[in-house]
Every structure is written in structure tokens, then in C-alpha cells.
Amino acid sequence: MRNFNETNIITAVIGRLENCRTPRAKVISTALVRHLHDFVREVEPTQAEWEQAIDFLTGTGHMCNATRQEFILLSDALGVSMLVDAINHRLPGTATETTVLGPFYVQHAPEVAIGSRICDLAEGPSMLVEGSVRSVSGKALANASVDIWHADAAGFYDVQKDEAKPSGRARVRTDADGRFWVYGVVPAAYPIPNNGPVGQMLEAQGRHPFRPAHVHFMVAAPSHETLVTHLFLADSDYLDSDVVFGVKDTLIEALDVAQPGITPYGAVVEDAVPVLRRDFVLAESLTQTSR
Ligand code: BEZ
Ligand code: FE
Numbered sequence: 479m480r481n482f483n484e485t486n487i488i489t490a491v492i493g494r495l496e497n498c499r500t501p502r503a504k505v506i507s508t509a510l511v512r513h514l515h516d517f518v519r520e521v522e523p524t525q526a527e528w529e530q531a532i533d534f535l536t537g538t539g540h541m542c543n544a545t546r547q548e549f550i551l552l553s554d555a556l557g558v559s560m561l562v563d564a565i566n567h568r569l570p571g572t573a574t575e576t577t578v579l580g581p582f583y584v585q586h587a588p589e590v591a592i593g594s595r596i597c598d599l600a601e602g603p604s605m606l607v608e609g610s611v612r613s614v615s616g617k618a619l620a621n622a623s624v625d626i627w628h629a630d631a632a633g634f635y636d637v638q639k640d641e642a643k644p645s646g647r648a649r650v651r652t653d654a655d656g657r658f659w660v661y662g663v664v665p666a667a668y669p670i671p672n673n674g675p676v677g678q679m680l681e682a683q684g685r686h687p688f689r690p691a692h693v694h695f696m697v698a699a700p701s702h703e704t705l706v707t708h709l710f711l712a713d714s715d716y717l718d719s720d721v722v723f724g725v726k727d728t729l730i731e732a733l734d735v736a737q738p739g740i741t742p743y744g745a746v747v748e749d750a751v752p753v754l755r756r757d758f759v760l761a762e763s764l765t766q767t768s769r
Contacts, residue, residue, distance in 0.1 A: 602631025
């Protein structure tokens with residue numbers, strides 16, 4: 479087949495996908511070509527705009543390194559990460575909802591004892607983070623691993639500050655009743671990294687780069703789906719305009735004030751302190767996990 483034009487080239491390209499090595503490769507390649515051609519037919523880019531698009535993708539690649547993944551950031555800012563998350567987490571109604579992982583997760587965060595302080599006091603006012611982990615069946619999950627990471631009061635993560643030791647992040651294990659508590663600091667809203675192509679795109683789209691104040695959690699227990707989520711602070715700015723579309727009503731929490739004494743989660747409070755509290759509920763999985 480020859481003499482391709484704007485009408486028949488789509489059929490020719492899809493025809494070349496006959497011998498895809500797997501049925502899934504065929505489904506993905508066919509949809510990709512169909513949507514890409516539809517997009518180009520709709521937009522009718524000039525040659526200069528097409529070159530600009532190539533430069534944008536090239537710049538996005540060049541921005542990636544061991545600690546910066548500009549393609550994921552692009553997916554986040556275009557709502558694709560949250561769409562993939564939604565498709566892959568059609569959980570039972572009572573399970574805690576998921577949201578994006580984000581670029582500031584660090585594998586193998588230091589495992590700390592319940593009750594540890596995970597931030598230096600210089601990083602902001604103290605905040606107690608306490609909660610529990612249970613299964614959708616209601617059973618308390620002992621020894622579940624709870625990764626917690628959050629920005630400081632100035633809106634920076636430890637990995638952005640080149641700190642010598644991890645701060646504002648830790649892994650804690652739930653006690654026999656499925657409870658945990660640590661002391662962090664009250665995090666601030668912050669802009670996603672915006673000194674690269676994604677920042678330029680947001681600027682061109684007339685969008686701000688901010689995320690509302692939040693704390694990240696990754697909660698894992700054997701025989702349960704690992705939960706990746708955040709809790710958003712109810713009084714934060716940007717709850718309705720999170721640059722990565724990650725906010726869900728069920729994940730918004732107002733800070734309470736814990737009074738001196740022992741809380742129902744077993745937390746020891748010496749002076750009244752803001753507290754972020756949540757009972758996490760994990761969906762049961764068929765595949766075995768061990769963390
Ligand atoms: C974060 O919350 O850490 C985050 C998520 C997506 C993009 C950038 C930052
Ligand atoms: Fe974050």
C-alpha cells in the first residue's frame with residue numbers, strides 16, 4: 479500500500495499491527511495509534527508546533543535522573559496518574575481510598591519504634607500522627623507496616639534539602655491492637671518541582687503548581703492490598719485545585735488537639751499538640767504480600 483494521505487494513513491498504520499507479539503501489545507498499539515492520529519487530526523499542528531512537541535518530550539527525558547522523574551510528574555499534572563490509580567484500585571466501599579505515590583517516597587525508610595519523633599523540631603511545630611490499621615472485615619492488623627512521609631513547615635521534603643539523615647519520614651509497625659503513633663511536624667502546602675518542562679507546561683496552561691498540605695502513607699500487611707494514600711489537612715489552601723488531582727473528600731482530616739495524657743491510640747502527650755488521626759482500612763487481597 480502506498481500514496482498515504484490524511485484519510486487513509488490510519489488504516490495503513492493499524493494494518494501494520496497485525497503481527498503484534500501478544501494480544502495485549504495489539505490492543506495497546508492500536509489504541510495508541512488511533513488516539514494519536516485523532517489528536518493530530520483535531521489539533522492540526524503546524525510543523526513548528528510539532529517540533530515544539532518533540533522538544534518538549536526531549537526536554538522531559540533530559541530532566542529525568544535518579545531522583546527526578548519528569549515523565550511521572552507530567553502524568554501527575556495531566557491527571558493520568560490518578561486515572562491509572564482509580565482504574566487499579568476499585569476497592570470495596572469501606573476500604574480507605576488511594577491517591578498518588580508522588581516522587582518523594584523513599585524505599586527502606588528507617589523503621590522506628592512507636593512513639594518516635596521523626597522530624598527535628600526546627601522543621602516546624604509538632605504534630606502527633608496516630609491511627610490504626612484494620613482489615614475490611616474489621617480485624618485489627620498487628621505488625622502492619624506504616625510508611626509515613628511529609629513535607630516540613632516550609633513545604634520541603636528531606637530529599638529536597640539534601641539532609642544527611644532521613645527526616646519527616648519513617649516506617650513504624652502497628653502494635654498488637656493495630657495502633658501506631660509518631661511525632662512529625664505540621665506540613666505546609668508546596669509546589670511540585672516546576673523548574674522543568676512540566677513547570678513550563680503549567681505556566682502555559684495558566685495553572686499554579688501547588689499541592690495542598692498533606693501527609694503520605696503506605697500501609698502494608700500480609701494478605702491485604704497495599705494502601706498508598708495521603709491525608710490532607712482540612713484548613714489547607716488548594717484542596718480544590720491540587721495540581722495533581724489527588725484530593726478525595728474521604729482523605730481530608732481536620733487537625734484535632736490532643737491534651738496531655740494518654741490518647742485512645744496509646745500515644746503519650748506531654749503538652750497539648752495538634753493531632754492527625756486516621757483509622758486505615760485495607761482491602762483483602764488474594765495474592766500474598768510480605769513487608
Ligand atoms: C507529592 O505529594 O509528594 C507529589 C505528588 C505528585 C507530584 C509531585 C509531588
Ligand atoms: Fe507530597
